[in-house]
Amino acid sequence: MIIVGRIGHPYGILGWIHIVSFTEIKKNIFSYFPWILEKSRINLYKNDMIMYRKHRDQFIIKLKNIDNRNQTLNFIKQNILIKSNQLPILNNQEYYWHNILYCHIFNLKNKKIGLVTEILENKIYNTLKIFTIKNSKYIYIPFIQPDIIKKIDINNKIIIIS
Structure with a gap:
């Protein structure tokens, strides 16, 4: 649902x-x-x-x-x-926000950063609110592909960032 x-x-x-x-x-x-x-x-x-x-x-x-x-x-x-x-079926490289929520965030060195807990919409670009593993705080990452968001694997709930 x-x-x-x-x-x-x-x-x-x-x-x-x-x-x-x-x-x-x-x-x-x-x-x-x-x-x-x-x-x-x-x-x-x-x-x-x-x-x-x-x-x-x-x-x-x-x-x-x-x-x-x-x-x-x-x-x-x-x-x-x-x-x-x-919902309609999406094309390649298109995502529904509910698919992005609770994805695990990793950097390019395969180090786990945290978990997407919320998506904030604004006029310039959307922002992922990430709960960090290291210090239990929130960080915010712009949802800009491919500059910051390098890869999204919805099936495994993984997002790779730079």
């Missing part, structure tokens, strides 16, 4: 709910149904949603049979999960 978004707080009094999309193209979250809500294990299918619309930098949705703010409380503050086989 992969987290592709989060159900946010209610919007207004008529049962609309905020959706935070974690997909690279935010609107793509609506291409991956069914959604499984993490805490309640409720399945939401495309036909459960009456409509969605852009609201600021995210979205709001209107679900069937949810007509007021109180009815949204069963849905809010839950991660939206999908099965990994719902």
